[in-house]
Each structure stands twice: as structure tokens, then as C-alpha cells.
Amino acid sequence: MIRRFEERAGQLYGMGLIGGFCHLYIGQEAVVVGLQGNVIDADTLITTYRDHGHMLASGMDPKGVMAELTGRIDGYSRGKGGSMHMFSREKGFFGGHGIVGASVPIGTGLAFSHKYNEDGGVNFCYFGDGATNQGQVYEAFNMAALWKLPVIYVIENNKYGMGTSIERASASIDLYRRGEAYGIPGKVVDGMDVAAVYKAGQEAVEYVRGGNGPIILEMKTYRYRGHSMSDPAKYRSKEELAKMRGEHDPIDRLRFKLLEDKALDDEAFKEMDKAIKARVTESAEFAQASPEPDPSELFTDVLRDVA
Amino acid sequence: MATEILMPALSPTMTEGTLSKWMVKEGDSVVAGDIIAEIETDKATMELEAVDEGTIGKLLVAEGTEGVDVNVPIAVVLEEGEDASAIVVSAAPQKPAASEHVTEAESVAVVKQPAAPKPVFDVDEPDLGETAEITVREALRDAMAEEMRKDEAVFLMGEEVAEYQGAYKVSQGLLEEFSGKRVIDTPITEQGFAGLGVGAAFGNLKPIIEFMTFNFAMQAIDQIINSAAKTLYMSGGQMGCSIVFRGPNGAASRVGAQHSQCYGAWYAHIPGHKVVAPWSGADAKGLMKAAIRDPNPVIVLENELLYGTKFDVPTSDEYVLPIGKAKIEREGTDVTITAFTIMVGKALEAAEQLAEQGISAEVINLRSLRPLDTETIIKSVQKTNRCVSCEEGFPFSGIGAEISAQIMENAFDWLDAPVARVTGVDVPMPYAANLEKLALPQVEHIVEAAKAACYRD
Numbered sequence: 001m002i003r004r005f006e007e008r009a010g011q012l013y014g015m016g017l018i019g020g021f022c023h024l025y026i027g028q029e030a031v032v033v034g035l036q037g038n039v040i041d042a043d044t045l046i047t048t049y050r051d052h053g054h055m056l057a058s059g060m061d062p063k064g065v066m067a068e069l070t071g072r073i074d075g076y077s078r079g080k081g082g083s084m085h086m087f088s089r090e091k092g093f094f095g096g097h098g099i100v101g102a103s104v105p106i107g108t109g110l111a112f113s114h115k116y117n118e119d120g121g122v123n124f125c126y127f128g129d130g131a132t133n134q135g136q137v138y139e140a141f142n143m144a145a146l147w148k149l150p151v152i153y154v155i156e157n158n159k160y161g162m163g164t165s166i167e168r169a170s171a172s173i174d175l176y177r178r179g180e181a182y183g184i185p186g187k188v189v190d191g192m193d194v195a196a197v198y199k200a201g202q203e204a205v206e207y208v209r210g211g212n213g214p215i216i217l218e219m220k221t222y223r224y225r226g227h228s229m230s231d232p233a234k235y236r237s238k239e240e241l242a243k244m245r246g247e248h249d250p251i252d253r254l255r256f257k258l259l260e261d262k263a264l265d266d267e268a269f270k271e272m273d274k275a276i277k278a279r280v281t282e283s284a285e286f287a288q289a290s291p292e293p294d295p296s297e298l299f300t301d302v303l304r305d306v307a
Numbered sequence: 308m309a310t311e312i313l314m315p316a317l318s319p320t321m322t323e324g325t326l327s328k329w330m331v332k333e334g335d336s337v338v339a340g341d342i343i344a345e346i347e348t349d350k351a352t353m354e355l356e357a358v359d360e361g362t363i364g365k366l367l368v369a370e371g372t373e374g375v376d377v378n379v380p381i382a383v384v385l386e387e388g389e390d391a392s393a394i395v396v397s398a399a400p401q402k403p404a405a406s407e408h409v410t411e412a413e414s415v416a417v418v419k420q421p422a423a424p425k426p427v428f429d430v431d432e433p434d435l436g437e438t439a440e441i442t443v444r445e446a447l448r449d450a451m452a453e454e455m456r457k458d459e460a461v462f463l464m465g466e467e468v469a470e471y472q473g474a475y476k477v478s479q480g481l482l483e484e485f486s487g488k489r490v491i492d493t494p495i496t497e498q499g500f501a502g503l504g505v506g507a508a509f510g511n512l513k514p515i516i517e518f519m520t521f522n523f524a525m526q527a528i529d530q531i532i533n534s535a536a537k538t539l540y541m542s543g544g545q546m547g548c549s550i551v552f553r554g555p556n557g558a559a560s561r562v563g564a565q566h567s568q569c570y571g572a573w574y575a576h577i578p579g580h581k582v583v584a585p586w587s588g589a590d591a592k593g594l595m596k597a598a599i600r601d602p603n604p605v606i607v608l609e610n611e612l613l614y615g616t617k618f619d620v621p622t623s624d625e626y627v628l629p630i631g632k633a634k635i636e637r638e639g640t641d642v643t644i645t646a647f648t649i650m651v652g653k654a655l656e657a658a659e660q661l662a663e664q665g666i667s668a669e670v671i672n673l674r675s676l677r678p679l680d681t682e683t684i685i686k687s688v689q690k691t692n693r694c695v696s697c698e699e700g701f702p703f704s705g706i707g708a709e710i711s712a713q714i715m716e717n718a719f720d721w722l723d724a725p726v727a728r729v730t731g732v733d734v735p736m737p738y739a740a741n742l743e744k745l746a747l748p749q750v751e752h753i754v755e756a757a758k759a760a761c762y763r764d
Contacts, residue, residue: 106530302579
């Protein structure tokens with residue numbers, strides 16, 4: 001679903017229907033899909049701007065997501081947020097944040113509210129390898145460890161912070177060890193293997209829900225597309241991309257595994273793909289048919305009325 | 308059904324591009340993700356991927372063609388079982404991008420800002436009722452304590468707020484009453500705990516985030532503005548963030564440039580939150596309570612030098628001031644003097660001296676910088692025909708600049724003299740006692756400015 005949705009979003013961007021920045025999740029799908037298998041209703045999720053996959057995996061309606069991408073009134077933010085800023089309180093999805101690193105203290109604050117309210121929830125705080133060099137990330141790590149806050153820091157290490165490879169940006173590339181100074185345990189996970197992600201998530205959730213404080217999961221993953229739609233990704237070789245795509249694609253790997261286990265056959269996959277494509281087409285049509293926000297919307301939602 | 312591949316826009320600004328190279332030929336089968344062409348945009352050479360699987364039926368644009376408009380069909384892909392006879396090329400290229408942008412531009416041009424000044428509140432100044440003489444420090448503490456008693460979701464977080472009882476003793480006694488769960492000492496990490504507060508507010512708590520001084524909130528200003536103030540709008544009204552950022556603002560005494568600055572104009576500039584600046588003890592109590600109850604982010608700019616000043620403060624725990632309403636502290640007929648926080652005291656002193664010289668000054672305590680009570684200012688200027696704006700901050704793009712623009716826009720014909728600004732001097736705050744005094748606006752500056760506006764010497 002995420003793959004097909006993102007392909008279509010890329011296409012709508014190409015048609016000029018989606019504007020501004022648009023960061024696609026293609027290649028990284030196993031991370032959020034694997035972890036969401038461990039989520040309960042009380043949990044919350046927060047991420048940065050490569051967020052379409054997280055929204056769909058949180059159960060948000062692809063129609064509302066696509067309509068936000070096209071800047072229409074039926075979008076999750078009434079057309080006022082765009083690709084990087086969408087939210088659904090109902091689904092526990094707290095954005096969608098455009099400032100690298102800023103969502104980490106916010107996610108830690110959501111974890112603070114879980115603990116304060118004793119609601120049993122955990123915050124899944126996703127960010128990229130690029131954000132791990134931001135100072136505020138460590139301010140948040142410190143407080144989360146100090147106060148034993150229920151937060152799982154998910155570092156989606158796709159090897160590039162925009163066009164700069166992790167080796168050129170980080171003095172230490174073992175990102176799972178970035179919490180050591182605060183006593184936060186960390187783990188490396190094959191983020192291209194949905195089963196491995198699920199299992200790591202299960203263990204992490206058990207640890208964090210048990211009141212032991214935060215944990216870090218470093219997901220080794222890969223984005224097939226450029227950083228955003230306007231990035232030609234010249235900083236990496238075609239061979240590197242082809243290898244990841246050919247040998248490590250998370251969807252292919254899951255498909256082969258299920259075929260091998262005879263859990264599903266080819267026919268069933270085709271049916272599934274067809275149904276997903278139909279849903280994506282429906283969301284794309286919906287997103288183009290939905291009207292642009294009324295000009296009066298320009299001045300709404302700036303402040304809440306005082307009761 | 309055969310599908311057309313259109314010339315894609317591959318950057319936010321691209322309108323046409325060069326089809327540099329086809330990576331496929333007619334008859335090739337492709338699956339989603341296969342690279343089919345290289346396209347040169349205004350920014351870079353990009354690869355175009357197939358979105359669906361199928362067979363390339365026809366390449367419509369030759370390799371090397373320059374200036375291909377966005378959304379022009381460049382190839383046709385056939386589905387399984389189709390042959391080339393299924394190809395029907397659209398006659399006219401679709402141009403949704405271009406036409407929509409025109410509509411957008413037009414619609415922006417016709418949308419007008421809601422007319423200013425908009426009356427924010429049509430309410431009377433609430434009665435003080437029974438009062439007690441206490442310090443501003445105690446008034447702030449009482450306001451927080453009363454609201455914490457009322458609402459379990461309210462908590463206080465900041466450096467030294469708990470065990471130390473507040474760096475300036477504002478939170479004295481709160482830890483004992485509310486325990487460490489609700490009165491929380493943080494590490495010295497402003498950006499981190501401000502962001503954590505925003506997250507807690509998204510989680511339906513009502514944080515009061517204390518900055519030891521607003522100078523240190525500069526470390527956290529991204530979280531205050533980008534995360535707290537903008538998220539309600541960016542979420543189409545879904546998220547909201549009921550949070551108070553408070554602490555002493557402005558110049559203290561002999562602490563140098565990094566610890567002495569007024570941030571009134573900085574925060575007042577931003578839509579999506581409110582900014583209040585109390586002067587008296589009643590202001591402090593009433594505005595702090597309003598800030599905590601407000602469903603939006605509210606910045607409370609206190610002043611260290613006022614913490615120890617005593618005022619008659621209402622004892623009622625329902626004394627709440629409306630945010631956005633100024634108070635006329637002293638009525639007058641000859642000149643309007645606007646001021647906020649510590650400058651209100653200086654303005655009142657100046658009014659006293661002016662009265663001795665036969666000039667009747669009206670002193671407006673702004674109380675709130677966003678929303679600014681322009682209505683009260685304009686009404687006063689329509690009566691006095693003169694205005695002196697006072698603030699501790701720098702003159703450039705300051706609150707006085709805004710007040711002066713508002714008066715020009717709304718009361719131009721009533722003015723008998725140019726609006727005067729009494730501000731801090733346009734330099735970083737010096738340390739030396741004599742230089743610091745010269746850098747700060749004093750009572751005599753207000754008196755001089757008011758006399759000049761009245762053409763008296």
C-alpha cells in the first residue's frame with residue numbers, strides 16, 4: 001500500500017498537482033510496517049517529514065493523506081499543512097514535522113504525558129540518521145533516561161542526510177550507540193526485513209512498557225528515491241541502488257518468504273496488488289476532485305477560541 | 308487501458324524540461340520503478356520511473372527534445388493484452404499546474420486581511436474585589452498554585468523550579484504542595500524541555516514552562532514558534548497546544564548584553580500564540596491565570612526588577628484578566644503614553660511630573676502585546692491627538708514601530724504631532740553602571756518626548 005501510494009504521489013507531483021517539497025518513503029516501508037504490528041491504542045507516533053508511510057501504517061485514510069498532498073480541503077490539515085505537516089489525534093499520529101530534530105523532544109514530551117497520565121502508552125519517536133547530529137536530540141535522550149519515559153527512539157538510517165552520506169556527516173556511525181552516555185540501550189535491526197523489525201519492536205515495547213525508560217532501535221534501511229522529488233541523488237552509485245533494490249527489497253523479501261512458506265500464492269498477491277492499486281487510484285481521484293480550501297480558510301485555525 | 312506518461316514536474320519550480328534520453332524502446336516491458344527516461348530540469352538531471360507495469364507502446368517525444376512542457380504526454384504504456392491500436396493520444400496537453408497557479412494568485416489578491424483594529428473584547432475591567440498587599444512574585448506563584456489546584460493537567464517545569472524553590476523564588480512552596488510529579492526540575496537544556504513541554508501539551512497536558520530568563524529561551528525559540536505556535540494552523544485546527552512559556556524578560560541590573568534584552572517585539576511578531584506582559588501584581592495574577600486557562604500557547608513576559616514590588620492584589624481565585632485588553636492606568640487629555648511591564652511604572656511617574664507642568668497625560672498599560680488592544684490606543688489618541696510609545700527593547704521594528712503604524716493607519720487625521728518612541732538604545736546592553744543607565748529609557752526621556760509632542764519645552 002505504502003509503495004503504491006508513494007509511486008502515485010510521485011506521479012501527481014510530476015503532474016504539478018502536489019507542490020513544494022515531497023519526500024517519498026519508497027524502500028523504507030518495512031520499518032514502520034514492522035513496528036506498527038506492536039502498537040496498542042494508547043500509543044502515539046511522531047516522525048519527521050518523510051511521513052506518508054507512517055500515516056498510512058497508523059491507519060489514516062489514504063484519501064485524506066493524498067488530498068492534503070494536493071492541498072485540498074478534504075486533506076487531513078484542510079490543505080494547510082502539506083506533505084510534511086499532517087496529524088491525526090484519532091489514530092495517535094502526532095505529525096509530520098518539518099524541522100530536523102525538533103520532533104524528538106516533542107515525542108519525548110508525548111512520552112512524558114503517557115507517564116503523567118499513567119495510560120500505559122508508549123511513544124514511537126521516528127527520525128533519520130541526519131537528525132542524530134542535532135543537539136536537541138541528546139537533550140531529549142537525557143531527560144527521557146533521567147525520568148524513565150516510555151519512548152522508543154527509532155532511527156531510520158537510510159545512509160544519507162539529504163545528499164551527505166553518514167560517513168561524511170557523523171564521527172561515529174554506530175547510531176544505536178548514541179544513547180550510551182545516558183544509559184539508553186540500543187539495537188541494530190535490518191530495516192529491510194519486516195519480520196526482524198517486528199520482532200525487535202516486540203522486545204523494545206516490552207522493555208519500555210515495563211517502566212525501564214527509553215530504548216533506541218537503529219533501523220538499517222534505504223530510500224530508493226532522492227531526498228525529495230527534486231533530488232537526482234547523484235551522490236550514490238547506480239550499482240548501490242540496484243543492489244539494494246534487487247537483493248534487499250522489503251516487499252519482495254516478504255513475498256518470497258510467504259511463497260516459500262506457502263502462506264500465500266502468486267494469485268493471491270496479484271489480487272492484493274490489484275485491490276491496493278484500486279484504493280490508491282481512488283485516493284488520487286478523490287484528491288484531485290476535492291476543492292481547494294475556500295479563501296476564508298486563510299484566517300481560520302490560527303488560534304483557538306477561549307471557552 | 309493504455310496510459311499516457313506525461314512530462315513530469317520534478318522540482319517545485321519546473322515548467323518545462325529537456326527529454327535527454329530514453330532508457331527504454333517501444334515494445335520493452337517495464338515494471339513499476341524501472342527507469343524509463345532521463346529528464347533535465349531547471350535544477351538537475353533526473354531519472355523518470357515507470358509507475359505501473361506494462362509494455363512501452365509508443366514514445367511520443369524524441370530523445371534530445373528541449374522545452375517539453377510539463378504534463379505533455381511523452382509516451383504510452385500498454386497493459387497486458389493490449390496492442391498499439393489501443394493508443395489514442397490526447398489532442399491537447401493538460402496544464403492543471405499552470406492554470407491552478409493563476410487561480411491561486413487571483414484568489415490571494417482578493418482575500419483581504421480582516422480589518423484592523425478589530426475589537427478583541429468588549430468587556431469592562433474586572434473589579435479587584437478583596438485585596439491583599441503582596442509582591443508580584445507572590446501574585447505569580449498564587450496564580451499558578453490556584454490553577455494547579457483546579458486542574459490536574461497543569462504542571463510547572465523548568466530550571467530550579469522545584470528543590471531550589473525558583474531561581475527568583477517565584478515557585479516558592481509549590482514543590483511541597485504539588486510534589487515532584489507536577490513541579491519538575493529540568494537539566495539546563497532549554498530547547499529540549501521547551502520541546503518536551505510542547506509534546507506534553509499535544510498529549511493534553513497543560514505545561515507551564517519557566518525559562519530562568521527569556522534570554523535563555525533563544526535556545527528554544529524554534530520549539531516555541533515552529534512547534535507550539537504553528538501546529539494548530541498546520542493541522543487544520545486538529546492539534547492545539549495549551550502551554551505557557553514564562554519567565555523574566557528585559558533588562559535586569561548590571562548583567563550585560565546576553566542577559567538583558569526585551570523580547571516583546573520578537574514574540575509579538577508571530578501569529579499562532581499570545582503574548583502578555585504584566586506590570587502590577589493584579590496584572591501578574593490575572594494574566595497568568597488567563598494564560599494557563601487559554602487553549603493556545605501564551606508567552607508571559609515578566610520582569611525581574613518588579614518581582615519584589617508590592618501591589619494590592621485580588622485574593623479571589625477567579626480574578627482572571629482578558630488577554631488582548633489594555634488598561635488605562637491614568638486618564639488624561641493632552642497626550643497618550645503607551646507602555647508595558649516595567650515601563651508602565653516609569654510612564655506613571657512621567658505623567659505625575661507632566662501634570663506638575665500642566666500637561667495631562669493618559670497612560671495605557673498595554674498588558675497584552677498580541678493581540679494588541681489597538682482599539683483602546685486609537686480611542687485615546689483620538690482624544691489626545693498625541694502619542695508617546697515606551698519600551699525597553701530596541702527601537703528598530705519594535706512595539707513602538709507597530710503602534711505608530713497602527714495610529715497612522717487608523718487615526719492619521721487626529722494626529723497633531725508625530726508619534727514619538729522612547730526605547731532602549733540601539734546597542735547591546737553595556738555592563739558599566741553609567742552606560743547601562745544611558746542605554747535604558749528613563750522617566751525623563753518620556754517627559755521630554757511628551758513635552759515635544761505637545762510642542763512645549
